[in-house]
Amino acid sequence: MSVAESSSHTAAGVAVSERDVKQLCDIAELAVELAKRAGADHAEVVARGGSELTAKVRLGQPELVQEAGSRALGLSVLRGGRRAVTYTSDLRREALEALCAETVTLADFAEVDEFSMPPDPSLLATGLPDLDLYDPRVAEVDAAWALRQAIEAEAASRRADPRVTNSEGATWSRELGVSCFATSGGFVGGFRSSFCSLVAEPLCDDETDPTSPKKRNGFWWTASRFLGLLASPEAVGLEAARRTVATIGSRKVETQECAIVFDPEVARAMVGAIFTVANGSAFWRKSSYLVGKEGEIVASPLVTIVDDPLIPRGSGSRPFDGDGLPSRKNPVIQAGVLCPVMTDVYSARKLGRASTGSAGRSIGGTPGPTTSNLVMQAGSMTKQQLLRNTSKGLYVTNLMGFGFNPVTGDFSRGAQGFWIENGELTFPVSEVTIAANFDEILKRIDAVADDLELRAATAAPTFRVSHMTLAGTSRN
């Protein structure tokens, strides 16, 4: 396919207007009303609509162009304290009527759950903040332009270094959406949002060990709600190439205790893991090793983590939560001390407290606490300073696997990165694991760098854990 300016791909019709938000809110309100009429005591409806565009290229040629729009509605009803949850992609009135009748019938099979009550109407959000989550320029992108961005990023990665010998491609994608929520408690709200991203995935041949030639992959990406905030295709391609080429010659190191430094890309994942053990749902289920430790020291004093849904243009921002409560900023860990955990209405009630306004809700799911923009605060030293005073350890750029048990805190994951010797990154490392109990990991954080960037909804700066067990080759 040629990628000409005059491509007949057209962006017409994908832009989201305030009127679209109003229309979908009207449908959500109609569903609430129909559910009440069908016999529900209380109904909550989430309705979402939107469109996607994915443009992927590989070795300079288009590989996939995917374009489509979709809508869905999720209904949750309470009747006599019993709950049922359903969803459909058919938003016609007659389909909604049938759905409501079926949902109410289904609820009769559930048991009475005294904690399943709607929130007090006085707590519901009013006068929603405008968080600037929609960029009309994102909607103006057509497939030809998106393909060109991907082609440029991939070309930059292949040009960057002769050792880049192949590519898994580059992808430019966008999502435009409307999200509405209405309840019979009187809440109705909706907002539109945009999101776009570009990722490049170059590949190298690694023949360092001629008996076992390997391929080495890597990637780099940029993402934002705003088109103008994306990094250039050139920058994405170059960084992807740099990261990939650097892994050539990766090898195992000996099993030992050593310092572990987390690159921001994996530091993010560690911060995400903290939330899985510091939320109301895990707490009332007692499925977290942190249960009973609110107000206590659970991490190094260098650790402060905040969840903030109100950051303008933030990837994880939301004007209201999944229960219809106002969004608010919540501390998670303050200078090492565990703050009251984030809750939705249900988990808060199970714990005998008030919701922190942190409910997330998927189509067809029940609400539960979720993160918005979860950010670990920056420290004061530069990354160079942090590395320079690390005598020996692993700088981790990649984690693999699911080795985290929230109930016990046992943590063991595959890792990839670079060996640190006398403050310098020396050679690339792969096929090792790092392990320790999560409680020890958080308390052993002894250095936090100042390189925090809000590249994604969950963000963290580079940080160091004084020691963990690295498993690799046997000691000679």
Add this chain to the structure above:
Amino acid sequence: MTTTLPAALRAPFSAGGASAIDAQLANRLLGLALEAGGDYADLYFEFRVSADYALEEEQVRTLGRGITLGLGVRVTKNDATGYAYCEDLAWEKMAHAARTAGQIAVGGGHPPLGVAPLAQVATPSFYAVPMPSLVMSTQDKLALLRTADRAARAFDPRIVKVEASFAESIKEVLLFTSDGRMASDVQPLIRLGVRAQAEDDGRRQSGTGGGGGRYGMEYFEIAQHDAAEHGREAARVAIAMLDARDAPAGEMPVVLGPGDSGILLHEAVGHGLEADFNRKQTSNYSGQLGKLVASTLCTVVDDGTIANSRGAINVDDEGYAGQSNTLIENGVLVGYMHDRLSAKHFGLTPTGNGRRESFRSMPLPRMTNTSLRGGQDNPDDIVRSVKRGIYAKRFSGGQVNISNGDFVFSLSESYLIEDGKLTSPLKGVNLIGNGPEILRRVDMLGADFQLSDGIWTCGKDGQSLPVNVGTPTVRISSITVGGTQT
């Protein structure tokens, strides 16, 4: 399927449905899709009804139900794919999706190709369920959850919490391709899951149990499959793990128990043999056909034809019948898993591995039921042969890097082997290895092949699919164990 489904579970696009799609209509849509000059087009109609039930704190907490309906249209032009979908079977919506997908060929296409006359693909029947579970009463399913819950609690007074869930779905697909294939299938799927939490003297541990497959409720009448058994299994793991101690760190022999250990195989070789990676030369197994890639003890088969297994398919999502494909025979790589695109590239016939999560995504080469065939050794002898190592019994999942072959897999129940005997249970730990290297280190294989009990879901490119795995007891001479004790 032998049973006639009630109207609510019948796809609106099937014959007699509200938006019945016949060959003539499909032909017109395929024609529109190819208008801009595409080489090939297919239509994938999907209707899925699902329900889920959850019990927690001895109460039925949530009941859920959902319906999805849609059409995915794919058009290819050389190696490029255009994809679009719609959730409404009105003609103008379907026509718009067909034209949108067809845009991939704009500018470089040829005059429109004709659509070949459509002929029904003969499909086998690997999951003819006497009665789909969705037809059965809600009370029957809630009874299962209560049975599992009670059995887990009764297992040991230290069990303090039990969660049980049941998920069921029925998916009907109807497929038309511009090269003249027409296929349909009805795919049932059920899964029971139990999670038990034990508490003793301040220590907390959890365990899981569960199973299912392409069955109706008759699944629970099979020995070892009843709900109480799954409840007890979850409780057994939670209690056993209360005494778990820190796992060792470093390289040592590992014995994998039969069944679920197939996850290692799925990660270590399975993904690397999906032919899209080999078409693009991005896998470690690229260009290795005919070469020794594993110990000669190893024969690896991906078999979509295992009756009622979670990964079974009568027909794949491109209209090719499910089949059994040998991937590695006595250590030699003999074949890849193909979808239409990769088969065309290699000049082969698709192997029935073209699968997609839903009408919203394009098909990719994917695994079905992947097994390592049984060997000759007595499983007890295998454990006895290890002086110091690990016995791996249950797993929470795995992941692989296709390019360099590194994979991890997480043990949720494992034991230290000391002088040929299982001793202490070990805390959750990861194993890490390199696929081709680890398969060369398989040096004992039990005669006790087992298929896992239908709990695994595989993710690739954001698409989740039900799969199954199986292995006998396996000894790996050395692999890195990611514990904390050096």
